[in-house]
Amino acid sequence: MTEPSHDPKLKVLVFAAALRKDSLNARLAAITARVAARYGAVVDHASMHDFDTPIYDGDLEAGGIPAGADAFHQRLLDNDAFVIASPEYNGSMPGGIKNLIDWASRYRPQPFDGRHGLLLSASPSMAGGNRGLWALRIPLEHLGARIFPDMFSLAMAHKAFAGDEIGDATLRARFEKNIEAFLSLAEAAKNYPCIKRAWVEFLGEPPQPGVDRVDPAPA
Numbered sequence: 124m125t126e127p128s129h130d131p132k133l134k135v136l137v138f139a140a141a142l143r144k145d146s147l148n149a150r151l152a153a154i155t156a157r158v159a160a161r162y163g164a165v166v167d168h169a170s171m172h173d174f175d176t177p178i179y180d181g182d183l184e185a186g187g188i189p190a191g192a193d194a195f196h197q198r199l200l201d202n203d204a205f206v207i208a209s210p211e212y213n214g215s216m217p218g219g220i221k222n223l224i225d226w227a228s229r230y231r232p233q234p235f236d237g238r239h240g241l242l243l244s245a246s247p248s249m250a251g252g253n254r255g256l257w258a259l260r261i262p263l264e265h266l267g268a269r270i271f272p273d274m275f276s277l278a279m280a281h282k283a284f285a286g287d288e289i290g291d292a293t294l295r296a297r298f299e300k301n302i303e304a305f306l307s308l309a310e311a312a313k314n315y316p317c318i319k320r321a322w323v324e325f326l327g328e329p330p331q332p333g334v335d336r337v338d339p340a341p342a
């Protein structure tokens with residue numbers, strides 16, 4: 124039997140887009156990391172602190188992309204897929220994660236293009252921060268990421284954990300099914316790539332050196 128030319132196991136970056144030490148989203152990300160490992164993924168569990176980055180500034184970029192954004196870019200490249208557990212701030216995503224996406228989008232090849240992602244949220248509210256995830260989908264999908272249709276939002280998250288688990292058994296099963304479904308799709312896409320595509324960031328812009336916002340189509 125011939126050996127596969129690459130590691131067929133899915134590598135997945137998991138982190139929370141939150142900085143505080145008692146973050147509900149960091150708790151959800153930690154549970155996600157364990158569940159994903161149980162389903163056979165190789166998990167790279169990161170912290171938003173690993174990606175600490177100043178606000179995007181084109182002048183700063185001219186001197187080199189900051190270390191935090193560079194680390195994020197590298198971790199994206201090192202993994203096949205990503206999971207973000209993000210708080211909702213004022214009905215949208217936190218500025219920190221948008222800033223990080225903006226910095227990472229400056230690399231070529233553009234690292235989100237074709238990469239599979241899953242979005243989760245946790246909030247004390249009854250909606251669980253779900254509106255923020257719809258906002259977070261926009262820049263990621265704009266950049267060509269394949270964001271999984273099902274998103275999981277943990278409502279009343281300040282009361283929803285029991286130790287290092289989601290307390291309610293029905294909700295826990297729904298969450299784990301969501302993780303499993305995402306991993307299955309991302310693993311299939313890694314091992315049996317079939318989508319033919321070409322990413323263009325700004326529609327109507329001619330692909331030409333100098334104003335190039337187009338990644339070459341994968342071979």
Ligand SMILES: Cc1cc2nc3c(=O)[nH]c(=O)nc-3n(C[C@H](O)[C@H](O)[C@H](O)COP(=O)(O)O)c2cc1C
Nearest residue numbers: 141146147148149210211212213214246247248252
């Ligand atoms: C600036 C700010 C805006 C917020 N806006 C919302 C909101 O729109 N919807 C919501 O459900 N929670 C909102 N919250 C409450 C957060 O969901 C809550 O603080 C949550 O615990 C933050 O995530 P973390 O625990 O992972 O840090 C907001 C919190 C802050 C600090």
